[in-house]
Amino acid sequence: MTRAAIITEDLVKTFGGSVRALDGVSLRVPQGSVLGLLGPNGAGKTTVVNVMTTLLQPDSGRAEVAGIDVLKDPAAVRRSIGLAGQFAAVDDILTGAENLTLVGRLNHLSTGQARKRTHELLERFELVEAGGRPAKTYSGGMRRRLDLAAALVARPAVLFLDEPTTGLDPRSRIDLWKVIEDLVAEGTTLLLTTQYLEEADRLADRIAVVDSGRVIAEGTSSELKGRLGGSTIEIRLADDTEARHAGDRLSGIGDGNVTVDGTVVHVPATHGTTTLTEVVRRLDDENITARGLQLREPSLDDVFLALTGTSIADDAQPDPAQDRTDDDTTGQP
Numbered sequence: 001m002t003r004a005a006i007i008t009e010d011l012v013k014t015f016g017g018s019v020r021a022l023d024g025v026s027l028r029v030p031q032g033s034v035l036g037l038l039g040p041n042g043a044g045k046t047t048v049v050n051v052m053t054t055l056l057q058p059d060s061g062r063a064e065v066a067g068i069d070v071l072k073d074p075a076a077v078r079r080s081i082g083l084a085g086q087f088a089a090v091d092d093i094l095t096g097a098e099n100l101t102l103v104g105r106l107n108h109l110s111t112g113q114a115r116k117r118t119h120e121l122l123e124r125f126e127l128v129e130a131g132g133r134p135a136k137t138y139s140g141g142m143r144r145r146l147d148l149a150a151a152l153v154a155r156p157a158v159l160f161l162d163e164p165t166t167g168l169d170p171r172s173r174i175d176l177w178k179v180i181e182d183l184v185a186e187g188t189t190l191l192l193t194t195q196y197l198e199e200a201d202r203l204a205d206r207i208a209v210v211d212s213g214r215v216i217a218e219g220t221s222s223e224l225k226g227r228l229g230g231s232t233i234e235i236r237l238a239d240d241t242e243a244r245h246a247g248d249r250l251s252g253i254g255d256g257n258v259t260v261d262g263t264v265v266h267v268p269a270t271h272g273t274t275t276l277t278e279v280v281r282r283l284d285d286e287n288i289t290a291r292g293l294q295l296r297e298p299s300l301d302d303v304f305l306a307l308t309g310t311s312i313a314d315d316a317q318p319d320p321a322q323d324r325t326d327d328d329t330t331g332q333p
Contacts, residue, residue: 002030004064005158005189006052011061013047013213021047022058023213029191029206034184036204037193038300044213045193046086049162052191053083066157082151082159086166088143089150092136096127096146099135100153107154114153121149125179141172148179158189165199177202197300207300211308221300228298228306231269233279236292239263249286253278269295 006029013022021044029035037045050056052063054074063070066080090099097118104114122131125145130138135146144164151159161180165173173196180203184190194200200207201221209217209224217224235250237243240263247260254268254275269275276295283290 002032003067004028005031005033005066006035006191007062007064008048008052009062011048011051011063012059013044013051013056014059021213022051022061024061025210025213025215027208027215029189031189032184032187033205034190034192034203036200036207037191037210038195038197038200038207038304039193039210040195043210045210046162047213048210049083049160049191049193053081053160054078079154080157082154082156084148084151084159084161084164086163088140088147090135090143090146093134095132095134096138096142097122097131099146100149103150103153109153117153121152125149139172141168141175144168144172144176145179148176152183156188158191159183161190161192163193163195165194165196173199197304201300209304209307216307217303224300224303225298228302231272231295231297233267233269233276234292234294234296235265235267235279235283235290237263237265237288238291242288246283246286246288246290249288250279250282253282263291 006027008025008027011022011025012020014020023044025044025048027035027037027048037048039045047056051058052065052070054070054077057071065077068076068080070077090096091102094102100118100121101114104117105111107114109117118131122128125148127142127145127149130142135143138146148161148164151161164180165176168176177199180190180192184203190203192200192203204221206218206220207224208215217227235243235246237246243260243263243265247258247265250258250265250267252258254270257268259266267275267279273295276293280293
């Protein structure tokens with residue numbers, strides 16, 4: 001079995017004696033892999049990260065990072081990790097280069113080593129031209145890249161990214177995804193918390209769905225989607241009456257029940273495109289004109305909806321540890 005770089009066992013954390021942010025969270029992240037922690041605000045994702053990065057102590061349970069017990073030797077854990085929180089924690093007055101050099105010195109690099117590492121990271125994150133400008137002049141995407149670069153100054157074996165692309169435009173988000181993929185390809189172990197379904201789908205080897213402080217499902221993206229069964233054909237009709245008529249005529253296609261929801265008919269696509277072809281022929285034979293037709297596979301949002309009864313995009317209460325996040329992007333005391 002591949003050695004685990006991150007282990008948590010039955011983590012429990014409460015706030016104010018009544019808010020149970022973590023309620024027995026157990027996770028295992030193999031070395032060199034990515035675990036996506038998926039859930040709405042208030043699910044406990046940030047609290048998990050804060051415990052594993054030594055910013056919070058659990059009430060009970062244990063956590064181990066890079067083979068080091070988080071409670072027994074927190075200083076050694078901090079020397080082994082990088083952390084980038086939900087908001088870029090960079091000094092606006094300092095230049096990009098000065099931010100990275102400062103982090104290098106805080107990580108006990110010599111002045112020469114810190115400057116060399118700064119140059120390497122500015123090149124890697126395409127910030128060389130902006131390196132001499134104050135960080136306050138950076139765009140949101142540039143600040144995110146600088147924040148991630150700061151988390152990598154000490155070449156950590158394990159990296160924690162807490163909703164790293166929140167608030168970024170689509171282009172900046174995709175650029176940051178590429179950087180993260182390159183890091184993982186080089187062997188970095190990553191725990192990524194996110195509310196973006198496509199982010200978890202693209203980056204994570206395995207996904208843990210968290211809700212109300214508990215892990216309610218875990219597996220690969222395909223495994224989680226497979227829990228909902230196969231694909232579905234969705235046919236949109238002009239009105240409810242025509243949809244009911246189409247539903248009656250399509251009954252018997254596929255191995256499951258044909259259902260009607262308003263103007264949309266859902267047909268189980270038991271045999272994929274073969275079923276789709278049969279649906280099209282049946283509609284044509286019955287002179288039924290569809291306004292829209294698509295073969296739809298289950299999504300992570302479907303999984304989350306099935307598990308919790310709500311969409312991941314729905315608003316939720318903030319994580320009780322929310323304002324404790326981002327106190328430290330380097331993992332150093």
